[in-house]
Amino acid sequence: MSIIALALGMTLMTGCAIDKGTALETDFVDDWAGTPDVAKVETTGNNTLPFLGTATGTLIVKDGTSADRVAALANELRDYVARHGSTTGRIAADGITFTVVADKGRTSEAQTLWRSLTADARVVDGDIDDASRKETDRWRVQLTAADSRSAMAVFRDMLAAGDRHQPLSDVTHLEVDTKRDVRPALKVETDLDGGVPAEAIAAYEAVAAQYPIAGASLSAKRASIVVAGNADQDRAGELARRAAPNLGAVSVTSDRGN
Template sequence: MRRHAARWPTGIGAFVLGLAVLTGCAIDKGSALAADFEESWAGTPDVADIRTTKNNTLPFSGTSTGTLVLEDGTPADRVRELADELGEYVARNDATSGRITAGGITFSVVADRTRTREVLALWQSLEADGQVKGADIEDAPWKGEADRWRIDVDAAGMKGGMVLFKDISAEGGSHRPLPGVTVLKVEGPGLLVESAFGDRFPTEAVAAYDAVSARYPVAAATLRRDAVSGSAVRIVVPLSADIEQAGELARSAAPNLGDAVEVVGEGR
């Protein structure tokens, strides 16, 4: 008996294959978007490296993030020019997110040029700040908050890190805060300080730190977000300090945090 030749796929398989051919879509869309990004930006002057992510969530569905890593010393005007071009690319390719790394700082580039220019202004001031060792400024919309940013900063020192946190969070400092909601975290030697739960400025946590540091040297401090109290504070002072008084200072400055405020001596 003569065998039948292998048949073209039928049923669902044929539908899927035909859809891919007709629409020009790749089954692994995230991978295709990443490849398009790399091809589009390959050979661009002042771009030292191109990095991409490939998020293949479902057949014919996915996203990608493309990052342009710029050459060291790329002038600010050129960074702005590339940011404008990348913003136009993102506007045309809404499943692709764009980012730029320049001067040790990585930031998101969005289709809205006004928002991107605001990020560029913050990038430039952070790059010029000697207390900043590195930073990441990420577009991070969440639960209806479209204009929301997540910022992580690596600070050179504790005091400088606290100044950075205050400057980036509020008007009046050397860094202009971004409009909208900002979720901020600053880390440095002996320091971690971040926005309170609910993306708020940790007013009482910062007040507790300020009250103790005005009286005693601070060896380490952690001001972290807490789902119950909003913020939790742990301050470490030298054993030579009056730890009980330091604790009273901190708790008096942050009466609503209650047991979420802790002051201890070094080594404890």
């Protein structure tokens, strides 16, 4: 029997699609099209091998939809992904997109964080995504803030248990950036295991206390700081290194001439 004939026979016998990811996309659209308060259904598919694949479906919620209705959609979507293990479900509402997983507790936490972030005027947009690996549940949270001061404040609020935003129970990689066209620019992030870049932040704040900042990128392993105008770059570098003596890499440059 030829390989093609065998493949066709398997398709007829099992009802499985050769391009499973594409088939899962189609199923998601068919199952969710016309859902009240859903403006659009977006999907992506991954056909890894014949008869194997995954899909991601996102419900784009209509503007003005209540938080209670979003919660109801999340519960419905949670039931759906629990029955369709190869499909990832996501909801985009009020500028924040979050992943819905089969686990009720994890989805409830993501939904609670979505609610608090949408109520935070400092947050422009964001994404709460499941980043689990093997037997370890993880999240990846990426947020955009209105300006550098807001970015640092939101970052700290996200890490302060019981404060404005309730941290997720699972290991979380958090990244907060300013909008692309905002100056001074700031990017601050934890490591993949949620470790706080305390020394990088200390270096940034030591320089900011003395000189205007044009931009900075702060992580657990590195602080890259750009001072503005006629700031003393060498002195700024000394301040940064003194504040972060154990940080692997500290870089201070200037935007002079740019």
